[in-house]
Amino acid sequence: MSILIQKVTKCYGRKRAVDGISLEVRPGELFAFLGPNGAGKTTTIKMMSGLLRPDEGTIHICGHAMAADALTAKSKMSYVPDEPFLYEKLTAREFLRFVGQMYSLPDDLADRRAAALMERLNITGFADQLAEGYSHGMKQKVVLAAALLHDPEVLIVDEPMVGLDPGGMRTVKDLFRERATAGKTVFMSTHTLDIAESIADRIGIINQGQIVACGTLAELMARAAREHRLEDIFLDVTNPAAPGLAGSMEPVAGRL
Amino acid sequence: MTTTAAMTMPPIAPRPPGLGLLMRIRMAVLRNRIRQLTDQSPLRLLLVFLFVGVIWLALYLLFDYVFRFMRRDQFEQQAVIAIPYVFHIFFVAMTFLLTFSTAVIVYSSLFSGREPSFLIAAPNHPRSVVAVMYLEALFFASWSLLLLGIPLMMAMARVQGLGWQFYATFLIAFLGFVPIPGSLGLAAAWAVAMWLPRSAKRAVFWGAAILLTLIILWWGRLWALSSGSSSDWLRGFMREMSYLKSALLPSTWVTNAIRFSIDGKVSEALFYLAVTLANALFLSWLCINIVGMGYGRAFGRAHAVPTHTTVYSGWASRWLSSAAFFYLPGKLRALILKDVRTFLRDPMQWSQLLILFGLLSLYLTYLPRTRPDGFTLQWKAFICFLNYGAVTLILSTFTSRFVFPLISIEGQQMWLVGLWPVPRSRIMWAKFAFAMTITMTAGMGVTLLSIRALNLPASLALVQGVGTCAACVGLCGLAVGLGARLPNYEQRSAGRIASGLGGTVNLIASIALVTGVVVVMGIVCYRMAVTMETTHLDAVGWGLFAGMAALGFGTGITAMRIGIASFRTAQF
Numbered sequence: 001m002s003i004l005i006q007k008v009t010k011c012y013g014r015k016r017a018v019d020g021i022s023l024e025v026r027p028g029e030l031f032a033f034l035g036p037n038g039a040g041k042t043t044t045i046k047m048m049s050g051l052l053r054p055d056e057g058t059i060h061i062c063g064h065a066m067a068a069d070a071l072t073a074k075s076k077m078s079y080v081p082d083e084p085f086l087y088e089k090l091t092a093r094e095f096l097r098f099v100g101q102m103y104s105l106p107d108d109l110a111d112r113r114a115a116a117l118m119e120r121l122n123i124t125g126f127a128d129q130l131a132e133g134y135s136h137g138m139k140q141k142v143v144l145a146a147a148l149l150h151d152p153e154v155l156i157v158d159e160p161m162v163g164l165d166p167g168g169m170r171t172v173k174d175l176f177r178e179r180a181t182a183g184k185t186v187f188m189s190t191h192t193l194d195i196a197e198s199i200a201d202r203i204g205i206i207n208q209g210q211i212v213a214c215g216t217l218a219e220l221m222a223r224a225a226r227e228h229r230l231e232d233i234f235l236d237v238t239n240p241a242a243p244g245l246a247g248s249m250e251p252v253a254g255r256l
Numbered sequence: 257m258t259t260t261a262a263m264t265m266p267p268i269a270p271r272p273p274g275l276g277l278l279m280r281i282r283m284a285v286l287r288n289r290i291r292q293l294t295d296q297s298p299l300r301l302l303l304v305f306l307f308v309g310v311i312w313l314a315l316y317l318l319f320d321y322v323f324r325f326m327r328r329d330q331f332e333q334q335a336v337i338a339i340p341y342v343f344h345i346f347f348v349a350m351t352f353l354l355t356f357s358t359a360v361i362v363y364s365s366l367f368s369g370r371e372p373s374f375l376i377a378a379p380n381h382p383r384s385v386v387a388v389m390y391l392e393a394l395f396f397a398s399w400s401l402l403l404l405g406i407p408l409m410m411a412m413a414r415v416q417g418l419g420w421q422f423y424a425t426f427l428i429a430f431l432g433f434v435p436i437p438g439s440l441g442l443a444a445a446w447a448v449a450m451w452l453p454r455s456a457k458r459a460v461f462w463g464a465a466i467l468l469t470l471i472i473l474w475w476g477r478l479w480a481l482s483s484g485s486s487s488d489w490l491r492g493f494m495r496e497m498s499y500l501k502s503a504l505l506p507s508t509w510v511t512n513a514i515r516f517s518i519d520g521k522v523s524e525a526l527f528y529l530a531v532t533l534a535n536a537l538f539l540s541w542l543c544i545n546i547v548g549m550g551y552g553r554a555f556g557r558a559h560a561v562p563t564h565t566t567v568y569s570g571w572a573s574r575w576l577s578s579a580a581f582f583y584l585p586g587k588l589r590a591l592i593l594k595d596v597r598t599f600l601r602d603p604m605q606w607s608q609l610l611i612l613f614g615l616l617s618l619y620l621t622y623l624p625r626t627r628p629d630g631f632t633l634q635w636k637a638f639i640c641f642l643n644y645g646a647v648t649l650i651l652s653t654f655t656s657r658f659v660f661p662l663i664s665i666e667g668q669q670m671w672l673v674g675l676w677p678v679p680r681s682r683i684m685w686a687k688f689a690f691a692m693t694i695t696m697t698a699g700m701g702v703t704l705l706s707i708r709a710l711n712l713p714a715s716l717a718l719v720q721g722v723g724t725c726a727a728c729v730g731l732c733g734l735a736v737g738l739g740a741r742l743p744n745y746e747q748r749s750a751g752r753i754a755s756g757l758g759g760t761v762n763l764i765a766s767i768a769l770v771t772g773v774v775v776v777m778g779i780v781c782y783r784m785a786v787t788m789e790t791t792h793l794d795a796v797g798w799g800l801f802a803g804m805a806a807l808g809f810g811t812g813i814t815a816m817r818i819g820i821a822s823f824r825t826a827q828f
């Protein structure tokens with residue numbers, strides 16, 4: 001199992017931001033993680049990437065427990081946050097070289113892979129300029145290239161399409177699909193339901209800290225009492241009181 | 257070649273990169289920053305070096321003069337007693353300053369911003385991340401010691417005719433001393449993230465305020481001693497100072513290393529150097545390991561979502577704005593209300609004024625008790641001059657840090673404010689009115705307290721009162737006007753706007769204005785003290801008074817006109 005989340009809870013004071021969720025994501029799977037604002041998506045992702053510690057439960061990445069064997073778990077994965085971080089006074093090429101060294105890649109291999117990724121993501125033209133001059137979309141592409149540089153078993157991406165132009169979005173979608181086909185795992189959090197609908201193998205929906213729906217698009221639709229698009233299903237499970245949709249979804253257990 | 261194919265590679269050994277890699281990347285960032293500065297703004301770099309050089313030279317000449325003065329025959333004995341105390345006090349002050357500044361820098365680099373998230377999510381050992389941030393913080397925090405310490409030691413070496421061994425000793429002593437308060441700062445930053453993550457800024461700020469209050473109260477005690485005879489004063493002073501020489505204080509070790517080096521006692525100097533270095537290494541190792549072990553937990557706490565949110569009804573700020581800015585049209589009052597709420601809800605803004613002016617008020621309240629029989633005219637004039645200098649300096653730091661960025665931040669909201677059917681010049685005047693209300697309330701409050709505490713004659717009270725008004729107008733006009741003339745609409749952080757090029761120009765202009773009005777104030781006070789004329793100003797006095805007022809009001813109005821002209825045609 002690439003990602004194994006077991007009964008994970010995270011509390012902020014009295015508030016249970018993540019409430020006993022369990023989730024399994026297999027190798028070769030592109031998993032879309034959806035939820036309204038404040039549902040617990042980012043907290044879950046931060047726990048998966050080792051930035052936050054669960055109060056209860058365990059998280060394993062490629063069989064390595066994030067709590068007990070964090071460094072090995074982290075070496076198997078990459079995390080791209082919703083607001084990409086770059087050193088403003090480094091060029092994209094310098095940054096990628098640095099990331100390669102962080103993941104113990106030989107310099108020549110890192111350079112070759114960086115060049116291939118930069119070409120694929122169309123960032124070669126500004127690879128030697130300081131990052132402070134990049135637009136949000138350019139930064140997003142550089143960070144994505146850095147995340148793919150060491151060929152992680154698991155790629156965790158928070159809002160990957162924000163700031164990208166249509167061409168960039170298409171490239172990123174293709175890249176994600178290729179990785180899944182090659183047996184790697186992509187865990188993507190997004191608000192863009194069309195993208196989730198078009199490329200995800202499975203979709204999980206979190207609301208108020210609990211997973212309220214999980215499965216393939218076909219499974220989610222089958223579970224719904226009537227035919228819906230993903231947008232309808234999403235609104236239905238995250239806001240059952242919405243007019244016209246109330247009660248059209250069957251309840252879903254916390255563990256799926 | 258597809259990217260997937262290009263990714264075929266041997267499995268990665270889970271070996272975390274060491275400290276060296278993180279240090280190298282910081283060096284690369286520094287190198288690029290310097291290269292960019294030398295390529296794009298060499299004049300700015302030159303100015304920085306020039307200013308540092310001028311400050312160093314001025315401090316060196318000052319210390320050189322003081323040490324030579326103390327070496328005169330009639331002071332030789334006092335100098336033997338006083339000079340070690342100078343070092344003790346200097347290093348005690350540095351201990352607090354370095355602890356505080358390292359704590360602030362380490363907190364921001366370990367627990368805020370996006371870099372720590374990036375580094376933690378990668379397979380970096382937390383200890384390496386902590387170590388590199390700690391070393392970086394030491395580097396940035398130690399500038400104050402270098403700025404003040406090097407000219408102090410060089411002046412001492414020159415006056416005493418000391419050889420190269422002394423230079424080597426004090427440099428090693430400095431190197432060994434910096435990590436001791438630095439490691440305390442690291443531990444303090446971690447403790448704040450662990451236990452006060454929601455109020456880190458406030459905790460640090462109030463900690464500094466309490467410390468400053470204690471220092472000023474202690475200083476008041478020392479000053480009160482001066483009402484006794486010389487021998488009583490000396491005995492009391494020595495008693496107050498004795499605990500600064502405690503053998504357990506790092507400041508004592510480093511002072512002793514330097515003192516013994518001056519006296520040519522090499523083995524004793526080496527002993528204290530070894531004590532300093534050993535403690536520095538041990539404390540650094542201990543704190544890096546402890547903080548490294550608890551870093552993940554502390555980071556999680558610092559980034560936890562707040563468990564409760566304050567609900568603001570906003571009636572107090574609405575009432576305050578209506579009362580203080582009743583003369584402004586309703587639309588502009590709405591703009592001011594936004595600024596008033598930002599001011600009241602940002603403790604860094606109001607607490608800075610409250611603390612600094614609070615300390616001044618405390619001292620002014622305490623002042624009459626040190627001389628129950630009243631001050632002589634010379635003392636009144638001298639203290640009045642110092643008070644005026646302190647008030648204007650505090651005001652200049654406030655306007656430079658908080659008023660200057662107002663227009664730049666407004667520029668980011670031009671989609672909102674820019675579409676208002678209100679002339680832009682009125683927005684500028686509203687900002688000016690807002691800044692004036694705050695600075696005048698604080699500045700005039702303390703000035704009136706000063707006039708009352710010193711029981712100043714009417715003529716001097718008039719000069720100080722009008723001088724404070726003029727300084728407020730000048731400083732607010734400069735901050736708002738230059739804020740519009742040299743804005744930074746790209747930057748979202750007010751602190752970074754204030755420390756950018758425009759902010760630096762404004763700070764220099766403000767300091768120049770303060771210097772100008774304070775010098776004029778000094779001449780007026782000096783002339784009154786010399787002539788013993790208390791009832792009225794003579795023609796020269798009136799001329800100086802008018803000059804001071806013209807300088808303040810003229811600067812403010814001119815800067816506002818320049819700013820308005822620029823803001824009217826600004827594009828966003």
